[in-house]
Amino acid sequence: MWENYMERVEKLLKDIDGYADIRLEHRALLTINMENGIIENFNRILDMGGCVRVLLKDHGWGIATLNDLNNIDKAFTDAVDASKVLIPDEPIKIFEMNPLRATVEIEIVDPFENHSDEEKIDLVTQYNEIMRESGGNPLVLATTIYGEIRSKKLFMNTFGVNVDHNYQNVIFYASGQAKRKDDVQQARESISSRKSFITLKKIEDRVRNSAKRAVELLDAKSVEGGNYTVVLDPRLAGVFIHEAFGHLSEADFIIENPQAKELMYMGRKFGEHFLNVFDDGSEVPELQGSIIYDDEGILCKKNYLIKEGKLIGRLHSLETAEKMGEKPTGNSRAQNYHFAPQVRMTNTGIENGPHFSKNIFDGIEKGIYAIDSYGGNTQLENFSFSAGCAYMIRNGKIAELVKDVVLQGNLFETMANIEQIGNDFMWAEWAGNCGKGGQAVSVDVGAPHIRIRNVTIGGK
């Protein structure tokens, strides 16, 4: 679909004294949102636009975004003008690439185009009924959402790189809200797939449980604040490693902060010898964090960040790699054409460890089993996550459900306190997004069960 633009773009790129790239994107989206059996929103979107970046010799980054692709010339002029205004104290350099031409098609087993609008409505309707049936009266709101996106993307730059990228993604999301008197409790569940529509039909049990859980939380007591030994389920462990550690591995942050560079030096011991952490944007293409090529035309691979407890890698863009004398890792990503790329994670995980997940509660007299994430935030080394739900652990056994469980702490202390890593690794495979600098990109996380001592739990 981009043939008409290529020739013009090539000419415009040739005229640049320095580096330049362009991303053109076409997206077709559908969202179906159902609340308590009523289709609250059925919304189709056709979106098209582009982003031009220019780095003139001895100048700074000039960026221009546009919707009107008849105006690409103007976008180049705007980006050049912007770059000209910026005169940095020291020149900005980027990693030099070899020419490349690639077309990326992720294998699709069951494309959403093969399914009718009616079938998609049936999906949200059936799941909505399951939720209401399983939650009963206290479940005042059952929300089910189906989403699909078909994206076509072209990337070209002055190094002669040309990557044509096509993918589709489907998501399903369920959220239940239960209410009794003034108390409102919520639970949610989601799934995503790049490969097949049919995958969405396989989470009946999870959806049923989420509705049940929202209702059960009405009877749960608030957790007592304090310091506990905590076991995280694979999803929450994945969110933890993404939020608390992953963001500090993003080199755009490190190059701006000399002090952060001191904290994140190679070889630094982060945890026990059985702690291995990686980010992988290509090996499991169906995960929604998989991008195969990043938004600077770099091929993704599996990047280890921590091996045997020690820091051995970080995530890069063309610029951060050059600046730190390392190699690009394929982690330069933008939410869409409306944004310039930043250094971002893809699919981030903790590898299986030497412990048995089935025995991971053994010996915990009083602790907390925290399951699923209900949002997380970090500010450098400080983090805060809400568990989707949590149980007390008493004498090595899972005991009563508790609510309002918020894990808080310092990354370095908490990583060092990981005392067990289980053997049941799984990807969350949910419809998760990660926010940074005003941009949300789709990511996945994975881990086995992990056990951490002395974690602060906020509470009343």
Place this chain on the structure above:
Amino acid sequence: MELIERLKGRVDKGEVFYYKGTSRDITFKGWKIRSSESNQQRGYGVRVFVDGKLGTAATTDPEVLDKIIDDAITAAKFGEKLDIQFPGPAEFISPDIFDSKTTNFGLSKMAEVGKEIMSRLEEYRSEADCEISLSTAESHVKIANTEGFQGEYRKTGFSVSGFLVRVKEGDIFFAGESWHTTYLPKSEEVISKIINKINKTMKFRDIIVPSPSGKIPVVFTPEGSYVLFLPFSLGVNGNNIYTKTSPIFDKLNRKLFDEKLTILNDGTLDGRPGSSPFDAEGIPQSRFPVVENGDLRNFLFDLKTAAKSGYKSNGCARRGIFTPPTPTFANIIIKEGDSSLEDILSDIKEGIMVEAVLGLGQGNVLSGAFSNPITTGYKIENGKIVGRIKNSAIAGNIYECLTKINSISKDAEWIRGIYYAPYIRLDDISVVSK
């Protein structure tokens, strides 16, 4: 908007929303000028009713407008049956929200302001990173519907933010301030606001004191008070009223909070980013109390949530090109009290002041609950701020803790341009420290 003509005869009623926005930003990072961005965005959103049922679609590509109309009509086959009344022809008085000086303020002038801020922060260069961003924006909104409403407005925006971050082993410290108006202010006014605030905060960078725990007095600064406002904003949002998921959906005109508390929504203020003559559905913006002397007076509605709840829209619809309207505060005003900050602090033997927290909006916020680590907070001892605190967290539920407010300050500040708030002191707030 001739597009509305294309809907006539095919739908019961319909509406077209048009948005065009341009912006220019300059960013400084790591004490260096880094990048400059110009953004151009425009698009169309269509909502139609066919056989009483709602369908929507949107695009950024004017070449496919007919396709989008077809899509919206198809969507209406499946949509919700709703009885909403689009507004008819109307006249408007617009607040002063357009300043051509804003958009004429070029990139090189923005760069100069940024450099000036940076040079006045020079003394911190060796110990902290500096990040500054400046932006100017202009938007053009047009709304038309088949009931005869035709309206448009243009709005400008000027914003500057600057912050320092100091990273040390085991300690991360932020000091920052921002400016957001629709008009172009005098540069010196912006620069000194940012510098003064950063200097004031940086004074405490090396004065770390042990943090107290227990149920103690907590003073929320204007910025810190957002922790309390956020759960409330969900509680009064029309989306949580018709679904009855808000804990206060049936509490209109009841006493909810201490009578010192008054909260207003105001979309009519000159110079404020949240203002406009009408909302995203053509309903006039206004100023109305949400909480008045502790009593719940109004919820926030757009046409749809109002219809589903049995109320009338009060002009709170906000939308983007792709996202259908949803109720949102325009500008938020928490009314000042009558105490000076000194008086508020004077009888506190041991307490804390909260300026910023981590994890805003995470967890079960709709229930009124908050539980957040404090990222910028101070210890109060015998009426004085004695230093900053670390590794502390606050928790509570606004529907309990705001029933008794010790005091509200007579001074208030605009935060992020649209949130006006004083200092609020609550006693007996749960603080956990490590």
